[in-house]
Amino acid sequence: MVSWTLLRVSLELALLTKGWAQTIVVNNHIIPADASSIAPAFTIFNASSSNATANLFPGETRQLTHDILANLTKLSLTNSGLFAFPDLAAPIRTPEDCKNFPGDSVMFPGTITNAVFNLLLGGSLIHTKPLASPCFSDYKNQDSAKCAEITSNWFNDSYIHTDDPTSINAILFQGTSCVPDVVNPWATQCTIGSYPVLSVNVSTVAQVQLAINLARNLNIRLVIKNTGHDFGAKSTGAGSLSLWTHNLKEIRFYEDYEEGSYNGPAFKMGAGVQIFEAYKAARQANVTIVGGEGKTVGMTGGYILGGGHSPLSSIYGMGSDQVLSMEVVTADGKFLTASETSNPDLFWALRGGGGSTFGVVTSMVVKAFPKIPVTTMTFTLSTGTDVQVDQFWQTLRAYFQDFIKYTDAGMYSYFSLNALTGNYVWTMQPWFAPNLTKAQFEEITAPFWNATRIIGVDLKPVYKEYDDFYEAWDESFPLEPWGSNLQRAGSRLFPKENWEDQNKLSETFEAIRYVVDSGGYVLAFNIAANPKTGYPDSAVNPAWRNTVLHAIDSVSWTQEMYPELIQIWSSTLTFDWGPRWRSVSPNSGAYLSESDYIEPDFQQSFWGDKYDRLYKLKKKIDPWDVFYAQNAVGSEDFEMSDNVFGILPSQNSRLCRKKPTPAGT
Template sequence: MASLYQTSTIVPSADASTVAPAFAIFNASSSNATANLFLGETRQLTHHVLANLTNLSLTNSGLFTFPDPNAPIRTPEDCKNFPGDSVMFPGTITTTVFNLLLGGSLIHTTPLASPCFPDYKNQDSAKCAEITSNWFNDSYIHTDDPTSINAILFQGTTCVPSVVNPFATHCTLGSYPTLSVNVSTVAQIQLAINLARNLNIRLVIKNTGHDFGAKSTGAGSLSLWTHNLKDIHFYGDYEEGSYKGPAFKMGAGVQVFEAYKAAREANVTIVGGEARTVGLTGGYILGGGHSPLSSIYGMGSDQVLSMEVVTADGKFVTASETSNPDLFWALRGGGGSTFGVVTSMVIKALPKIPVTTVTFTLSTGTEVLVDQFWQTLRAYFQDFIRYTDAGMYSYFSLNALTGNYVWTMQPWFAPNLTAAQFKEITAPFWNATRIIGVDLKPVYKEYDDFYQAWDESFPLESWGTNLQRPGSRLFPKENWEDQNKLSETFEAIRYVVDSGGYVLAFNIAPNPKGGYPDSAVNPAWRNAVLHAVDAVTWTQDMYPELIEIWSSVLTFDWGPRWRSVSPNSGAYLSESDYIEPDFQQSFWGDKYDRLYELKKKLDPWNVFYAQNAVGSEDFQMSDNVFGMLPSQNSRLCRKKPTPVGK
């Protein structure tokens, strides 16, 4: 690492507005990455800075030190420290010193919906009305908030507007973190990680909170809010390992809509998600990341050339094929909040690509009988392999929640194909619909570039309901190579819809013809042609006991049916059952053992934890909701070994 050329001075009696934050500035070349560091990445915590704090006799400065590499790993406590367990956290002195070192970026959590209640003394009827009217349909208000998350069911719905819970009268933290750091520098991340490790505090990471499994929240925790790491730099001719070509370096807070806009301006294309507010270089890529372009280019994580990461020991390192390759392997698909805090990634940029889209809706009623509905859908299922072999992707939903069966194709997405080519490839399906007697009235659109096709095809995603719980399954190509297996697969999916469930599905095959890098991505993705999400829903007036019964249907009825027709496959960790059975196999297959070993090696202190993340089986929440769902609004504790013979 390059030598220190500037250090800050910490004055214990000063306030955050007059104190320089605790960091040293390094040359951009101090990283092993080919791409220069962003400005915030040059601001790093060092032993030199910590020595200065000690010399100043700054109170509690020892809480922010790096681990001694020669000292044994201490025996961990049974549970993570909770507010009230120690005077240190969130003690007044510690919090004050922490905020000074951070340069004033510490946030005391005030839940997003708190203006609707008197508890935080910020009640504001106009602000409450604005939050209430936008709660479900404006995900930006949640991603721009330090602690708001999508999975409010598992948060505990302790501070929600009346559209979520008309009976709510108070606002409490629930599983929202006690404190958050508005991250703008590497040093801030290092300070928080060191404090969490040294005090055994639960640490969580929130980028956007766009997650179905409550991975970015936790009661009594300290949170790293990486959302504002928005730097983007385009390289027209980038070299990393064997790759030579255009690439972007993007901060961890860059969202899909921002990344796609930058790619359009550079006249290139990048592989990202369909949802606008997802953090592209955050949990999306760390979990693998499927895309409308996956049938051509593979997973989002397949595009990564390097990452800048702060690890559990507080070190700032580069992860690439040549620098910390084991960490690089794990971060691409091994899941977020597990191996470190990513500050930026370098990802491949691809040529500009035209797209054809098709949309339609089919609903039962006076003109379409139930049998016709399912015959039409079965005809569509028939050629999934043919479609993905051509690079296609489709995004469709199925439900009968209103009494009629409804199939919405929004959209059938065909990169690098004209409308004429699309019609030729899909001709057997359209011929079948005519025989069945159904007119889908498809709407075709052709676009010169991916951005416009994406922008017009995928609406802003909904957010924040406590009235549903999803699961998922990756259905393999082999099920389409055997007509009996295909019929069993189709019937298993129909069963969920007939039983009152909602199905959101993707015809997708992230197994590109050009191959893909070795990484921690679930191997089931490489064999899949269908990723399907099933969701159970309930109404606000249901009793908790009835919700528990209805919720259990997802895990213990629908899930087994889907697994029975895909026994050697898996599920997508970022869109999955909150209590996925045997999640290790489902999310990572035969790669799990290596991931678990790396987790123990890279994070022996268990600084990082998230629901269903690698190594999470060693921990448990101290309480449940609806009988069986671990409550993030409770203590995080180590599982006690099962006595021999039990």
């Protein structure tokens, strides 16, 4: 039953001087158009339910309906038709060449539209001011103390970025349009670049529905930002409207949850819950959950939607393997449940098919597991007086030898390789052994330690034993650094079969060494996401099920380099290192959430033989192409109108449909 108590008399906009909406009349009471006082006085939302097994969060019960929109129409609310649901019986209109850009239409961003939109949202509309804007005069909020704080924490405090409505990791593709001098010492102004024009601070389903309907009806670009953790700028876009889901923080624990064939402990978590919050909740409930190693990554956002690897993957599989159900708003504005029994095709796609593609997830239910002890071990090896180059690589090769055995035992390791300072450096931070004691750890890895003694290298390992996963994770993994405009990364999933053939293993090892010898940085994970208990059918890249090494390579440059040299150095990643890694793993792929921004043949690389099914489903549930992200399913139908360094699509440009290639060309 729709409650319309607050809107029973009249609702109209009073337009005053210069077309600005200064006041709003609700029930014959004048209230300012300033959003801060609207929310408690004016609510359009309807408490209803879905077919979810877990009870909806309060914000999920507040939904937009046809009845509400009909009442807005009856009351002649200006521009209310912009928020209407689509007529599914009508043919899909011929798509425009490009998404509408600010200035293309008076409707968005437009004074009246914004006022009505903010009113219906309950005052949650945010006009973008980039995070670094206090360092400049452009937004009239210059503040030297605030600028100094932002500058000192820009690279090493991801919290300040994830807590900001628009800041993202991949600032290179954003356009580096508003950064402190620690990023660009020559910057003299702050512009919006590819940051969205407006953001919605989401707290209810109705707000998501309103934004989706507006974006679809006006053909404007819609983006979704949870935390902004992404190598590929999927959470930003010039001229766009953004849904900021970061504050959907509710967590609910179920000791005995039933969903399909599952019966056991589970959590329902809002889309904004981050890894550190999820792990704390699990510790308080005396259970363990499968999440990422990065502290500020969004647990139930793009992390799980992209698959999500974990320090526990060698035991339990991918993060997306743990999902029991999701609440999601689709491109037609509908709010629904995706699970094995409700919209199963969508549920299949959302687990590994990528974020910003099939809908906006507001919450999900994930499995929990018993409390688990962990042993960790760390060391650092560097060439120098005591360690020669040959010894360094022989030691690393001895470590590579037993990757299959390590992951079969449930182990996970997180290590880096580089020679950026002139010496080769291998940092193990950490070697992570869930459910193993120190004695068991040493027994499994004994051949490696015997090899190091023969080579003549003393690694001086440091072991720690923990009673619980939380403490092991919290102490082992550093707060992740934030992005730079001086770096690009790519990745590859190296298959188990390469370790079952010594010649292939040697070729794999040499391909990785080539990147380090060439001046690259390698971050790698000995991991297997093929648990003994099996895994559900989902859109997760099938290459993950055969992997024992996920490796990330990155290239960096300096501020002083000429753009032409940066372009050459950047191209090395994609056209030299990438082919070498693909040549030794031709039937594998890469992890879409940590990948090359211009990954060749990304469809096969990220999804293998699952891509055709994903593409068909994308066109079925989003025929309007409301959702787009770089390298997402269906993104090959679009292109950016400008590039960075010649070959990197700039999100600080128009998003346009690709024109069909003429026949015979």
